[in-house]
Amino acid sequence: MGPHYLTKLFKPSSIAVFGASERPESVGGNAFQNLLKAGFKGDIYPINPKHDRVQNQVCYPNIESVPEIPDLAVIATPAKSIPAIIQACGERGVANAVILSSGFEDKAGKVLQQKMTSIARNYGMRLIGPNCLGILRPEIGLNATFSKNQAIPGNLALVSQSGAICTAVLDWAEANGVGFSQVISTGDAADIDFGEILDFLALDPQTKNILLYIEGIANSRQFMSGLKAAARMKPVVLLKSGRMPEGSKAAVSHTGALVGGDEVFSAAIERSGAVRAQSIAQLFAAAKSLSHNIQIKSNRLAILTNGGGPGVMATDRAAELGVKMPEISESSMQKLNVFLPAHWSHGNPVDILGDATAERYVQALDVLQNDEQFDGTLILLTPQAMSDPSGIAQAIIDYSKAANIAKPIFTAWLGESLVSEARERFSKAKIPTFRTPESAVEAFSFISTYHQNQALLMQSPAPADQCCKQSDVSGARAIIETVLSEHRSILSSTETRAIMHAFGVPITPAIEVNSPSQAMVAAESLGFPVSLKINSPDLTHKSDVGGVKLNLSTVQEVRSEYSKMVKRIQAEQPQATIHGVTVEPMFKRPHVRELLIGVMRDPVFGPAITFGSGGTSVEVINDNAVALPPLNEFLAQKMIKQTKVSKMLKAFRGLPEVDHAAIVSVLLRISDMVAQLPEIIELDINPLFADENGVMAVDARITVQAPPVNHKPYQHMAIHPYPSELIKSLETHSGLAITLRPIRPEDAELELDFVHNLSERSRYLRFMNSLQTLSPQMLSRFTQIDYDREMAFIATTEDKNGKNIEIGVTRYTTNPDGKSCEMAVVVRDDYQHQGVASALLASLIQHAKSKGLQIMMGEVLAENGSMIELVKQHNFTVKNMADDSTVVEIELNLNKA
Template sequence: MPEAFRSATDKAYDVLRTEHQPLKAIFTPKSVAVIGATDRVGSVGRTVLWNLISHSFGGTVFPVNPKRHSVLGIKAYPTIATVPEPVDLVIVVLPAPSVPDVIDECVEAGVKGAIIISAGFKESGQAGAALEAQILERARRGNLRIIGPNCLGVMNPLTGLNATFAGAMARPGNVGFISQSGALCTAILDWSLQENVGFSAFVSVGSMLDVGWGDLIDYLGDDPHTHSIVLYMEAIADARSFLSAAREVALTKPIIVIKAGRTAAAAKAATSHTGALAGSDVVLDAAFNRCGVLRVDTISDLFDMAEVLAKQRRPQGPCLTILTNAGGPGVLATDALIATGGELAELSERAIANLNQLLPAHWSHGNPIDILGDADPQRYASALDIAAQDPNSDGLLMILTPQAMTDPTQTAEQLKAYVEDRSEATQTASSKPKPILASWMGGADVAAGEAMLNQAGIPTYAYPDTAARVFSYMWRYSYNLRGLYETPTLAENADTESIDRPLVETIIQTARQAGRTLLTEVESKQILKAYGLPVVETGVAKTEEDAVQCAGAIGYPVVLKLLSQTITHKSDVGGVQLNLVDAAAVKKAYRTIAASVAALSPHPPFLPDPPTPFLGVTVQPMIKLDGYELIIGSSLDSQFGPVVLFGSGGQLVEVFEDRAIALPPLNTTLARRMMAQTHIYRALKGVRGRPPIDLAALEQLLVRFSQLVVEQRWIKEIDLNPLLARSQESSPFLALDARIVLHEPDVHLNELPKLAIRPYPSQYLSAWTLKNGTSITIRPIRPEDEPLMVQLHKTLSEQSVYFRYFHLIKLSQRTAHDRLTRLCFIDYDREMALVADYKHPDTGAHEMLAVARLSQLHGTREAEFALLVSDRYQCQGLGTELLKRLLQVGRDEQLEYIHAEILADNSAMQRVCEKLGFSLQLIEADIMKATIEVNQ
């Protein structure tokens, strides 16, 4: 949050967040004990102890070994309990079977951090997994946090802490590095020493028994010395924790990840088109996009991006201008740019005119801008100035090849001076400087120029295609972050009272009680219709006569489809008969479907009382396919739970694989971005004279579908295929077929997969009445509430602003988009904001009367609250009611304490706190601290 917006409460939150950070004992310990320290040459216990004592970290080291009086000349102790001083961090290098008892002793001794380097746990089988379970259970008794087991350890190069068995110490720097592979850690360490790359933290996480990705990202996000975070990942583990932490931190610090296993074959689901398409690696990409993490393919990209995102401003679009003194490198850069999703900027007429005046007549007259091999430093600088001012350009790549007239060092000096001048000129301007990358090609001849550019904050690359790929990554990162906080439109169907949830529950429970996992097409369509999703009219016929009667009622021509509780892909078994124009055709089609099913292989004899595959047919109108066939679906991912799919549908859906994956829940912005990832999206916008589809309505449909997925957890897989999209119809969308698969009957409610992103907490939505009789709704905040928040701030007096922020802040600053989107688009797993929503009975317009916020401190069971009430609605009991509800949220989330800092002059807020049981304490001359133990 910008400094201007920060109240004393906000700043106190930062202090608490840092001081209470549970991983502080691991990264900045004042005392360390090595349990299993030994003198034996070549042992891990000796190496770890030597690394600790040979690099001063400002603390004390205690060897623990019951068989030794001293280790490496340092007094040893038989147990952790006999160490004469409190120990912050223990490093365990004992055999796996003895580790649970050691953890017990550490908990008794009050140790807060442990690194278990020992191997032989879950990677070795069930016995090792059982040991891990024991360790975790015992650690939880004392809030002991553990990194590992089976890890290299932890380095804090800034303090000198080397709690690893690596052969060298990392250089200090501003990159936080976390790896699941200890072997890769040592390789990266060797590389970094050669390339002079420095780290603020260097962490091997091993099996991630306790401390996981989310914990470490939170810690490095709070660490002021860490400017960027890079991850080598093999598995996600706790998906929700990772996504929550990454989404919060990515706004202020870039997070770059390389994930192993991109080409591993994805598991295919036999019952669902969606399951067949939603491979785990595609889902992982969707998850990274959702939380603003940048995924790269190579280790060099990992650190290239950490450097460039720390040095350069992010591009606002995908269009790059390439400026070069040689045509070939420009072409190579162009190929790399297009292949990785970037675009060449189209030079504006003004830019071309200015370049015509500057450059020789035979310059390239386009982008890449070839300023020719005889370009001197001044020509480079002048051409750069023109290209930088082109509004069509989002970034610049300068390529230099050493030729007869080239002066790499002086050209770099010109570029450096230009960047410094532009930076000073734009500090107070509304326009932002564009990112500039450079490729100084060559060896010794360009080394001095490269060094000069790097010192000026301009990243340099030996090859222009590398630089172009880096720009594409920069744009992808910028695009992902922008999507996190674009304000969506309020869904037209946001009011969910119209959903027939009892009908859905009856259908699902009836099928489960019958031992079925596959719903019939009719049942599936009933569920869709209950959620307001458009489905084609469908009748059921169990005889030929029923089919004829149903067809007559619907109107010819009609379609007959197999009705079955066991056969999922009807067309594969001859179970679909199209374009039936009269009763005779309907009868013949009915008999054909029945005969096709009868000809199938019988059920296995060992299945008792198998369900009948033929229950009759469904009858529906023959819909002319004069639009686009789409698919919308959901299936389960092993790491992220339910995922949503959108793309081109029809019978060849698996062949074309034109699809996009997203994590539910969706809003309209996320739905549009998901659609935009597909090829069919271009057609939906209108192509070759065909009018566009109602994309806004399609967004709403996807939002409502994701709501179904979020709420109906017994559904394992669901397909709407095809979903017909038409541009000139009263009903632009129509689901012609639907398939729903439930979880197996032996699955219990607590075993159902958890959503990776916590959905809207509707349990905190309810009506309430002000003292003056005004009826309002108190509900959790939504991303769509930004306009209402703007209006709320317009109603605040200077006193209300002062009491909330502890100083006056301009309205324009309080209502800045970048600020309000972060306040409205929150992670319900980490904070809760309740708003008082008044709906005008005549106009239907909404007004936000107040907002109350509860923010949990990282890694603790404590939270801070803040409260803001419109002046017109103060003294109506609203503040008390909102704070009372926040206390209930705290109880539900198992918090221990809730507190806030309040100005001593703010007597009204103090009275509210006292009424609800808070204790008040004067902590500064003009500040009171309110604290309550939540579950007392």
């Protein structure tokens, strides 16, 4: 695997600085001075036609006169000059530029920016900025910023849209001894944005942890793809300021009123495996912990304090963040009783009283660190008359060095002048130290939450229910296209029900009528009791305008209520178009709970699904969970558990537990619906009745909008769903019937069985080692793939017992250069030489071409003659590796395949 295509941008060996000057107060002068001060380990070329020398360095009039082609251009000249500079750099072969200059904010500036990026694109140049602080890479002495701060080397990467936040973090880090692997200010992000930067940082060996400051997302798919790749490999903590434009402002449904942009953003972050901070103070707390590479298996915290008040403050914050504070084990309680005063707290927090000595602190800490109930310890100190803050700190530092304890220690010495020396000692010893108990608890929470999120990502969802009714996507789309052709955006009640039926969502029938006599016939046909609901595209919440009448038991009641309802609403809502009413059977069961399932279209992340309490008071109760599709069973279950109404779904007060699986099924069907139908902008199922016998939607509403011209499948979604359109059945040349399809998370068990059934030699030839089985991490990596950047096709067939089994798999992963991919293929021993491998490889090649990749490559053991013969049949070139005769390199030019 070669270097990432952004490596020379963020790790250049030579730099040209446009706008370098003798004036350190200027942006260009400051940036050039910073490069000199930081000790950049490469060549620096100041460019300024007005000077022969700048800051005692030879200065060049233009890029053409520079003796070599620099890896990076740092530009700090007026905005109007930059398109010409980019043109000159492109012609010279400069591949990357960081544009510090501002002046692109107004209408004329936007035109300049468009011109600049267009020129860069023509030459394949990549740009950071404009209007950014710059970039830093301390390990190579790179400080291409106009900040007043330098940075020390470390393992923490910072990416920020705000230059001001960058300078604040750098200033804080300098005072706290926190080092960085990379600092990147994206500015206006005319070209490179978070997604590509996260791609680079995910593979950067110097970066162990990542901090993000975000104001807005331009490309949600790329952002999510990059964030998931990074968070799967290393902790990512982010802070987002401001709320994204709220879809609820234009929404007319319950869902739109409930779900705003910020909730969707939080759902996206949770889905990615990253952790979200809520304030700059929390970001600093996370940075301090991440800089020490702390790992926490779970979130059980012990608190050790010499004062009750700080302990209570820490406990309150822990409760708010969901941090667990278990009781002390009986054995630990007995050990503490031996040396602690009689009046210690006898619980967690462990209050060892105001006269606590260094010896008492260390003895208590040792007990807590060895207690299996806890995953970490927070130590608090208030500087009381009898305490020695510095001495106690040093004793804790000495203990942490001597004790062979893997659990992290967090500290918070409260105060200022009396504790400043202790804080310095902790910082030098790489023990996280904070000014407040709350900040320390937040830091513990961030790290533990990250590791919990990773555990969630490793979960293998249960196999999909093979008995589910197949969705009638084409039928549903035909209905929606008819609605759009009639220039309507809101589906009628019967059209909505048809869409629900097409995707297998249970819903009560409804008959649209426009006269009292039709209403009577409909009611008699459906059977009493029935309900009447006003039928108007302009009246979303029917009950708010008196447009719902329930439990009508006779045709006389139906006739009377129809006339009264229509007449009253026409008088009170003269602007509304009234099409009559819908007649629906009353759904009466004694144990139902009212739920809501909805969909809204976020302007950045696309469709978002919500689940929660239903009924007429949903906005008041505001009990809902939000998630991005596509959902699987595990994610649907998780959504339900996040709500308060989930407790009401269990048995209580004589009510039986509801059919939980039926609710999950509806969530999955709605997820499938919004993935397959990009026209759906809003959807409400309210209420969805649930009881022990299943679920039934009683009312639903769908709003649609025509997708953009040339809309690609799933383009409207931030996360690429399972590409079911790639499933195909075929017969190999040997007559074997197989199904080729992309792998999915639910295939975890199939994949395990497949590897288990490979012979030892086949496992060796595939993995180049004596692998016996797949670890949970490997299983997750193989089955939970990002369909945007990789693909894995499996071949399945039925064995002699009629069981569906996996008999072969092939996959490619896009390389960091974004142009090539690495492939592999393996077939079960008892199904080899039957055309399975060839069919798999052909599908893989075709998909890689469709994604615009240019080269497919791989490494094969020289003794694997069957594989070498296979790839030759598919026009791969094969050559021996210069440094290893046991391995050959294979390569296919996809443009010619």
